[in-house]
Amino acid sequence: MLAFRDLYRYYSRLEHSSPEGRPIEIARLEKRLVHSFCVRGGYGIVDDAGNPGLLRRSLLWCRGSDEPSLQRISFQLEGLGHWAGKAPPPPSWSWMAYQGGIDYLDLSFDPIEWAYRDIESPWSGAAMGAWDVIGDSAAGRTELKVVVRSIKPGGWKETHSQVIYDIPAEARKFGRGLKCVILGRQRSRGFVQTRTYCVLLVIPLGSHFGHRRNGELCYERVGAGYLCSDLIELEELGVLASIF
Amino acid sequence: MSIIRQWLSHCDSQHACGVSLANQLPTRLIDVGSGVDSTVRLYEPMSSDSLNYVALSHLWGRPPCFYTFVDNVDHYRSNIPFETLPKTYQHAIWVTRELHIRYLWIDSICVIQGPQGDFSAEKNRTEDILSQAYCVIAASSASGQNDGFLQTRQKFESIRLKPPSNEAVICVTKFIDDFDRYVLQSPLHRNARSLEERAFARRTIYFTSAQTFWECGSGVRCETMTKMYK
Numbered sequence: 331m332l333a334f335r336d337l338y339r340y341y342s343r344l345e346h347s348s349p350e351g352r353p354i355e356i357a358r359l360e361k362r363l364v365h366s367f368c369v370r371g372g373y374g375i376v377d378d379a380g381n382p383g384l385l386r387r388s389l390l391w392c393r394g395s396d397e398p399s400l401q402r403i404s405f406q407l408e409g410l411g412h413w414a415g416k417a418p419p420p421p422s423w424s425w426m427a428y429q430g431g432i433d434y435l436d437l438s439f440d441p442i443e444w445a446y447r448d449i450e451s452p453w454s455g456a457a458m459g460a461w462d463v464i465g466d467s468a469a470g471r472t473e474l475k476v477v478v479r480s481i482k483p484g485g486w487k488e489t490h491s492q493v494i495y496d497i498p499a500e501a502r503k504f505g506r507g508l509k510c511v512i513l514g515r516q517r518s519r520g521f522v523q524t525r526t527y528c529v530l531l532v533i534p535l536g537s538h539f540g541h542r543r544n545g546e547l548c549y550e551r552v553g554a555g556y557l558c559s560d561l562i563e564l565e566e567l568g569v570l571a572s573i574f
Numbered sequence: 575m576s577i578i579r580q581w582l583s584h585c586d587s588q589h590a591c592g593v594s595l596a597n598q599l600p601t602r603l604i605d606v607g608s609g610v611d612s613t614v615r616l617y618e619p620m621s622s623d624s625l626n627y628v629a630l631s632h633l634w635g636r637p638p639c640f641y642t643f644v645d646n647v648d649h650y651r652s653n654i655p656f657e658t659l660p661k662t663y664q665h666a667i668w669v670t671r672e673l674h675i676r677y678l679w680i681d682s683i684c685v686i687q688g689p690q691g692d693f694s695a696e697k698n699r700t701e702d703i704l705s706q707a708y709c710v711i712a713a714s715s716a717s718g719q720n721d722g723f724l725q726t727r728q729k730f731e732s733i734r735l736k737p738p739s740n741e742a743v744i745c746v747t748k749f750i751d752d753f754d755r756y757v758l759q760s761p762l763h764r765n766a767r768s769l770e771e772r773a774f775a776r777r778t779i780y781f782t783s784a785q786t787f788w789e790c791g792s793g794v795r796c797e798t799m800t801k802m803y804k
Binding site: 345359 | 700701764765766767769770773774
């Protein structure tokens with residue numbers, strides 16, 4: 331993970347001839363690395379069936395500390411010429427959908443218990459070495475199947491102060507639509523009052539709450555960070571959804 | 575250039591970085607000839623060919639750029655007038671000749687550009703083309719085809735210390751072995767496309783504004799004789 335993380339942090343700060351080049355100009359290298367390390371992946375995210383932490387660490391990228399805001403890239407596939415394919419552009423859970431430097435959450439504190447049931451890899455069932463990229467018409471699905479959980483009423487202000495939004499200026503519009511997806515939590519020995527959770531922040535896709543596509547609830551990623559267990563509705567089961 | 579030839583020679587004999595003669599050659603190469611005034615032309619390797627070539631990593635920069643198109647490829651097969659080439663390409667040819675290599679790969683010349691070109695077919699081969707090159711020349715200090723990369727370097731003040739005996743003079747100067755500053759922060763390597771070119775190359779010679787760097791599997795070497803290990 332360290333090799334991928336350092337590579338992507340470095341790459342995300344390089345200049346592109348056009349913003350749409352971001353997922354393409356590292357495509358061959360990413361493919362080579364995915365094969366060489368016998369993992370699966372794409373869109374700057376890496377997965378290993380035998381090591382659930384790899385996918386979750388990989389998804390816990392965040393806006394770089396040197397970036398006031400990321401900018402969403404508008405992919406005009408026709409303009410990509412030879413590189414264009416029928417495949418969809420990078421999903422919101424990939425840093426390739428944005429311009430700007432990224433970092434990763436510092437997960438060097440107490441060992442982490444990864445949430446196995448709250449997220450399903452886009453490559454589950456795929457062979458080792460499976461790799462997706464924009465322009466690859468054989469690319470698999472780009473949605474991330476997750477369990478979405480609510481943030482407790484009254485916990486908004488504290489949530490806003492603890493997480494890293496990809497585009498901070500949009501955060502004030504989120505309101506009750508803001509949800510979280512748990513990727514892991516701080517491991518502890520014995521009973522503790524509260525724990526720290528590593529989460530993705532998501533909002534409903536489109537302008538309506540509970541927007542559905544093919545019967546599924548659809549969300550998009552808006553940030554990542556740590557949330558205290560006090561702020562998350564952990565008593566509820568959560569809702570199955572997809573992040574696009 | 576003699577230092578660069580020594581780096582190559584040392585790497586060839588001591589490291590496992592070099593490639594055996596490439597057996598899946600690029601569709602087209604530039605034949606730089608063997609002398610200063612040799613004709614430069616496009617060469618299309620035959621399946622039986624087994625040869626070495628150097629590849630150029632560079633920024634195209636702002637137009638107008640030098641390209642091969644469908645309507646000039648025939649002409650370039652017999653002659654590419656040296657004086658019409660942009661400075662970066664002229665320097666690359668000079669370096670290739672100095673390395674005693676006959677062939678050079680430059681993407682904008684060896685891949686036919688334009689709607690009727692073979693970019694679509696060739697783009698998938700770039701990884702192999704770079705990794706099978708004898709070495710890659712990185713025009714790190716150039717922002718485009720017309721800049722060149724063999725221009726006068728930055729000047730650094732130095733102090734010459736002459737020992738009382740007949741030992742060699744020692745020069746003390748500012749630290750210029752900063753790979754990050756002179757290579758990674760250079761115009762070429764701040765561009766995302768160059769990352770893959772650097773990753774796939776087995777051996778790269780970086781021509782920067784301060785000095786020349788060498789990189790291979792065993793680490794980085796500088797003209798100042800510093801070695802840096804990964």
